[in-house]
Amino acid sequence: MIGFNVLGFLISWATFLGIYSILSISLNLEVGFTGIVNFGKVAFYAIGAYIAATVSTYTILMLYNIRAAPYTTEGIIALGKYEYLNPFLDAGLFLLAIVLGFAISGIVGYLLTYPVLRVGPEFVGMTLLAFGELLRIFFQNYQPAGGSKGLMSIPHPLGWLRTPLIKDGLYTLIVLGFLVLIYLYSQKLVNSPFGRLLKAVRDDEVAALCLGKHVPRVKATILFISSGFAGIAGVLMAFYLSAINPNMFMAVVTFNIWGMVILGGMANNLGAIVGAAILTFIDRALTFVTPNLGITIITPDYIRWMSIGLLITLVLLFWPRGMVPEKPVETPPLKLIKKRGDRNEHNA
Amino acid sequence: MIGTNITLEVKEVAKYFGGVRALDGVSIKVPNKGIVGLIGPNGSGKTTLFNVITGFYLPTKGEVWFKGERIDGLNPNEVFLKGLVRTFQIPRLFKSLTVLENVLVTPPRQIGEKVLYSPITSKWVNQEESLVEKAVNLLHRFGLGNFIHSRISELSAAHIKMIETLRGLITNAYMYLLDEPAAGVAYNTARELFTMVKRLRDEEGLAFLIIEHRLEVLMDFVDYVYVLHNGKLLAEGTPREVMNNPKVIQAYLGG
Numbered sequence: 001m002i003g004f005n006v007l008g009f010l011i012s013w014a015t016f017l018g019i020y021s022i023l024s025i026s027l028n029l030e031v032g033f034t035g036i037v038n039f040g041k042v043a044f045y046a047i048g049a050y051i052a053a054t055v056s057t058y059t060i061l062m063l064y065n066i067r068a069a070p071y072t073t074e075g076i077i078a079l080g081k082y083e084y085l086n087p088f089l090d091a092g093l094f095l096l097a098i099v100l101g102f103a104i105s106g107i108v109g110y111l112l113t114y115p116v117l118r119v120g121p122e123f124v125g126m127t128l129l130a131f132g133e134l135l136r137i138f139f140q141n142y143q144p145a146g147g148s149k150g151l152m153s154i155p156h157p158l159g160w161l162r163t164p165l166i167k168d169g170l171y172t173l174i175v176l177g178f179l180v181l182i183y184l185y186s187q188k189l190v191n192s193p194f195g196r197l198l199k200a201v202r203d204d205e206v207a208a209l210c211l212g213k214h215v216p217r218v219k220a221t222i223l224f225i226s227s228g229f230a231g232i233a234g235v236l237m238a239f240y241l242s243a244i245n246p247n248m249f250m251a252v253v254t255f256n257i258w259g260m261v262i263l264g265g266m267a268n269n270l271g272a273i274v275g276a277a278i279l280t281f282i283d284r285a286l287t288f289v290t291p292n293l294g295i296t297i298i299t300p301d302y303i304r305w306m307s308i309g310l311l312i313t314l315v316l317l318f319w320p321r322g323m324v325p326e327k328p329v330e331t332p333p334l335k336l337i338k339k340r341g342d343r344n345e346h347n348a
Numbered sequence: 349m350i351g352t353n354i355t356l357e358v359k360e361v362a363k364y365f366g367g368v369r370a371l372d373g374v375s376i377k378v379p380n381k382g383i384v385g386l387i388g389p390n391g392s393g394k395t396t397l398f399n400v401i402t403g404f405y406l407p408t409k410g411e412v413w414f415k416g417e418r419i420d421g422l423n424p425n426e427v428f429l430k431g432l433v434r435t436f437q438i439p440r441l442f443k444s445l446t447v448l449e450n451v452l453v454t455p456p457r458q459i460g461e462k463v464l465y466s467p468i469t470s471k472w473v474n475q476e477e478s479l480v481e482k483a484v485n486l487l488h489r490f491g492l493g494n495f496i497h498s499r500i501s502e503l504s505a506a507h508i509k510m511i512e513t514l515r516g517l518i519t520n521a522y523m524y525l526l527d528e529p530a531a532g533v534a535y536n537t538a539r540e541l542f543t544m545v546k547r548l549r550d551e552e553g554l555a556f557l558i559i560e561h562r563l564e565v566l567m568d569f570v571d572y573v574y575v576l577h578n579g580k581l582l583a584e585g586t587p588r589e590v591m592n593n594p595k596v597i598q599a600y601l602g603g
Contacts, residue, residue: 188467193452193460193476200442200453207440210402211515212428212456221463329449331460332473333480337448341497 009288011168015240016280017273018175019233022182024260024272026229031258032267032326033190034222035202037121040128041257043135044109044227046249048101048234050139053151053244055100056093060155063089071146076153083155094157094239101235102228109227113220121205132251140246150245154238175236179273182229186269189225196329198222199267259308263315265322274323282307353380354413355523355555356401356432361410361420363396363579370396372579373410376557378523381549383556385566385587388576389599394559395437397576398525401557402434403427415522429456431522437531437559439512441500448496451483451515452476483518490514490544506537510544517548523555524548530562538562542569567591575599 023045030036057070057079064082068074084090112131116124140148157174161167189195200208201218209215238244256279264275286300293300315323328334356378363371371393378384386394399405401412403424412420419427428434441450458479459465460472487496490510495503503511509529516524526545530538542565548554560566567573567587575583575590577599583590590596 185467188469189463192466192469193458193472194463194466196445196449196453197461199444203442203444204440207436207442208453209424210428210434210440211454212425212519213453214425225463326444328446331476332469333477334448337480337484338497 005288007165008168009284011165011172012288013281013284015168015172015175016284017277018172018179019236019240020257020260020280021179021273021276022229022233022236023257024264024276025182025186025269026226026233027257028261028264028267028269028272029186029189029198029222029226029229031261032265032272033195033198033202034219035121035205036116036219036223037125038128038223038226039125039251039254039258040130040132041230042249042251042253043128043132044105044230045234045237045253046132046135046139046246047105047108048231049238049244049248050145050151050234051101051104051231052094052097052235052238053154054145055097056090056155056239057151057153059093060089069144070151070153071143071149079153079155083153084159087158087160090155090157090159093155094235097235097239098232101231103231105231105234106224106228109223109230110220112227113216113223116223117216117219129251129254132249132254136246136249139249146245148246150243150248152243154242154244156242157239171240175240178232178236182232183269183273190267190269191330193331196331199329202267256308259312261322262312263323265324265326267326268322268324271322271324278311279308282311354378355380355382355415356557357413358397358401359411359413361397361400361407361412363393363400363405364408369579371400371407374576374579374581376574376581376584378555378557381553381555382572383545383549383558383570385570385573386557386559386576387561387563387566387573387590388582392576393579394576395527396579398434398527398559401427401525402432431520432525433516433521433523434525435509435512435527435529437527439508441508441512443500446497446499447487447492447503447511448480448483450500450511451486451518452479454515455479455519479518486514486517506533506541509533509541513541513544513548517552521552521554523557526556526558526560528559528561530560530565535565538565539568542566545569563591 023041027038027041030038060079060082061068061070061075066078068078070079116127119127139145145151156167158167158170197213197218201215205215260275260279261272263278265271282304286304290300354377358374358376360373360375361371362373374397388394400407403422403426407420411418414430414432417430419430442453459475465471484496487493492507492510495507500508513524529541545556546569549556558566570587573585573587573590574581575596582599583593583596
């Protein structure tokens with residue numbers, strides 16, 4: 001394999017791993033911990049990506065007084081000229097997009113609980129799936145967001161670093177930083193009385209209701225948080241790729257994330273990361289290897305979905321609960337009492 | 349309006365599903381520390397009445413009063429917070445949680461259940477500690493000390509029923525609605541369960557309204573019995589009165 005760039009591959013994989021791990025952790029909060037069947041995950045990812053793209057490009061064009069939309073040739077040329085003049089502006093736009101991406105995706109997720117909680121649990125998935133598809137078709141036809149061509153020349157927050165390796169490497173660290181923060185937050189969240197409540201709602205909604213729990217509010221809260229996280233993932237991806245279009249947000253993205261959660265383990269945040277690591281590795285490896293093979297009888301791309309399907313089947317056959325199975329909720333007093341119990345057993 | 353010694357009063361409650369009159373003007377009273385039975389053939393409206401009392405259904409007509417407050421129209425979670433705890437015909441426990449966790453889910457207004465506080469352990473750890481202690485003591489008191497860390501799937505039917513009842517005790521339970529507590533357990537176990545009910549009444553001062561088909565167990569433990577038939581009250585009285593009532597015998601035997 002001539003020309004295989006190992007460092008480039010690792011940076012690219014780590015970035016995808018970071019972004020998709022955020023997505024799979026957020027899906028796991030809904031599906032694994034709370035039992036909300038979300039087939040519309042991609043919608044919140046798309047919202048984040050489109051917020052990043054529109055906010056950054058329109059702001060730059062406005063600040064430099066260019067009277068062209070970012071999707072026109074004129075706009076793209078102007079963006080190429082002005083986008084890396086001011087590093088602070090680029091960084092500021094990145095942070096603004098992160099905040100807006102989290103907040104707006106989160107609020108949309110929260111508002112969606114209104115229809116979602118009024119249909120039976122079996123229809124929640126379909127409702128959200130339909131929402132995701134509708135949103136994609138909307139973006140396809142919404143000219144200010146670039147229509148079917150999407151938006152290009154999204155200013156990279158570290159664009160002033162002209163060396164691609166340093167730029168991408170540092171950006172990967174930023175992405176992994178967000179992943180670490182979100183992972184630690186989610187771990188704290190699920191290992192608390194709130195996490196216990198989530199699992200109770202997942203196991204039996206009616207019983208939770210009968211124990212005085214405000215089940216709709218619990219679901220709305222978790223949809224706000226996890227949709228906000230998906231929004232952050234979208235923002236990170238838009239700045240990384242520097243171009244987005246509606247075709248990136250097909251329903252298949254959602255099922256890819258589902259695959260990660262199923263592989264890694266339902267209701268386990270670490271499992272979500274493991275699942276994301278495996279599937280993004282397959283994805284990146286095929287992307288890097290394919291061009292180096294030249295002409296082959298079967299493009300490795302064709303085996304992408306087959307291999308993922310086979311992997312999920314095998315994992316479910318041998319580890320039905322995923323590679324990293326669910327762990328009980330561990331609040332400090334519970335940990336203590338368990339330890340004491342174990343010691344008593346040893347003494348006996 | 350309501351006597352001070354009445355815990356629950358159902359007044360002329362009706363519930364129609366289209367043309368079906370599942371409940372048609374039912375009135376019952378449960379006194380403080382009373383153990384009251386609710387019997388009747390299948391489809392007579394017993395569970396519908398429970399659903400009306402606990403807020404799952406809005407009554408078509410009538411009122412439900414609990415401790416001097418009107419509770420019809422409240423949501424099920426709000427009814428629970430008033431101190432009215434319900435168990436189900438098929439016990440509804442949280443399958444993936446341990447026995448201890450099932451009890452720990454119950455207390456309302458836990459600081460750690462608030463999403464903003466839950467990641468900050470120091471905010472809720474003290475409350476959690478005292479709840480764990482309370483829950484462990486409760487389980488020990490009723491002979492479940494060995495099962496604290498067991499999963500629900502590892503327990504017997506009788507223990508599952510006990511835990512479903514006991515978990516309400518960690519909070520402000522004031523009255524229980526039990527839906528067929530003795531269904532599916534052996535005769536002796538059923539008697540044990542009802543003995544526990546009596547113990548809860550005597551030690552905790554709780555009131556009970558119990559749906560039960562196994563009259564041979566029920567009648568030894570209740571103070572008063574209501575008989576439902578086709579959505580209406582057919583008879584009421586002490587167990588002995590009800591058992592000797594020819595109308596009741598006819599309804600049960602379908603004469």
